[in-house]
Amino acid sequence: MKAATLRTFQTVHTWTGLLAGFALFVAFYAGALTVFHDAIAAWQNPPWRTARDADVPISTLIERLVAEHPQAKDDFGIILPSDAAHAAYAYWQDDHGTRFATYSEMAKPSDEANRGNLADFVYELHDSLGIPVVGLYLMGIVSVLYGLALISGFLIHLPHLVSDLFAMRVSHNLKRLWQDAHNAIGVLSLPFHIIFAVTGSLLCLFTITLAALNTVAFDGKLYDAFAQAVTTAPSLPVSHTTAPMLPPETLIAQAQQAATTGGVSSFEPDYLHYMHYGDRNAVAEVRGLSQHTLGTYGTVALLAMDGKALSTHVGTRHTINGITNSAMYGLHFGTFGGNFVKWLYFVLGLAGAFLFYSGNLLWIESRRKRRHVDQPTRTRVMARATIGVCIGTCLGISGAFAAALVTSHLGTDSEIAQRVACYGLFLAACMYACVRPIPRATVELLAATSVLTITVVCADLIGNASALLNTASPQSFAVLGVDLTGIVLGLIFALLARATARRARQGDPRSVWALASTS
């Protein structure tokens, strides 16, 4: 490759990385936690704290739904709970839009599912920075920039790929060490990053991309083709003859049986969908999660009257469209290989966050005036922004966990408290990074994040100690796992604070990170 082309790709890599880096840091840090979405949900609502309506059978929930909202009969879904301590809830469309309700909320349904759920809030930060509507599109653009940064970074690195990949030159030249770490993580986790750049772009920009492709190249036929490609249940005409429906528990058992014919060893239903409930031709669709297969999400459609399987889209019985659709979700969320893959995604997610953090540090180091104590304004601004946004994100998310813990003990609404704690701490960290000398702000914010994270999980462990000792279930192990992971993360923040403090005292005095050059 010509030197001029290589330089162009270097510029593309730097600018796309800088433009998208901050949002990607949030997406990766929150995304790493989102891998354990269900465990975080269990942490907030542990199995020994039984939720309201948890003992209501699904059939009773459905009976009340169709009695109070008969218009829902045509099309409604039931979100099945992950354990017996939590309640199933229904969702359907009416004149006000999508409605959600558990059994006791049926008379007054809500327009939002799982209000105040910490795991969903962390997911929201991951996919849209918590900004409604616009945030999703913004993250879609960020994903496209991320893809460009990846390709250009790979092309720059290509000529020296083999020789430099495992070179970790630990010497007094810190910039080279950061560069080596950045390159090694970038190249080794490249397949993982390609998955996110592609699936992230598609998941965030799906609606507008489909509309644009439909107009530009598909003569308006793409919507129909797409609907056909993702349909898993046959559409049967309404017979207008009423018929008794099989109990949902029986339908779920029938679906599990049908799923095993698709070559999967497990099928854990999480969603039940009815069309024309009460009619002789009513169809029930059961969606479930299978492990150790790329097509993790599968569906079985049954005749709701007698449980006859109408179509099975599980494991080897997926269509090409079905397997790629399911694989896209599996690859993005790491649901395809059990706990090993989840931990791998967690570690790679944190490594990804490090990649963007180290990219900014490299930019700062590259523009450092080596012989000047006073560094250029842009270098100092970037250093302040990097610590404010990156450490502020970690601090804010720990704050959301703290708010969830406090509100669950007080029995108050956690929705507002989580947002206020998260965004409040994030903004406070950004402002702190703007006014305090850079090395001091870095050490203090890292220390604050460490203390807050460890305090929250220790408080949770102490509060739940007896319940944890007396309850041995996958859900209680998940709660323990979240607490222990929190302790490890808190210790990592403490180690980073110590290393930064040492660098501030003993490192190059002409760096923005040195106490000698505090500004």
Add this chain to the structure above:
Amino acid sequence: MIGRCLAGVLLGFPLAAVMLRLFLRVLPNDGADWVIPALIAFFPLWMAWMIGAFAFRNAVRAWATLGGANAAAFLMLWLTHHAG
């Protein structure tokens, strides 16, 4: 730099879209079985064109080449549409 960037973004988008449409068109049943893989392939293809645009020496070449490729792709789409 900006000129090549715009060429990749604006001309790469329809080019990637039409290439996928042509790919689906050569498959049986108008590619109905491959709609989702084609949609997934769209973003890598668009990104490839965006990066590819930076490999041109200047913006004029990038616009001319990608513009020509678009014209050829749309012409092929039109021909396949009218041929069958």
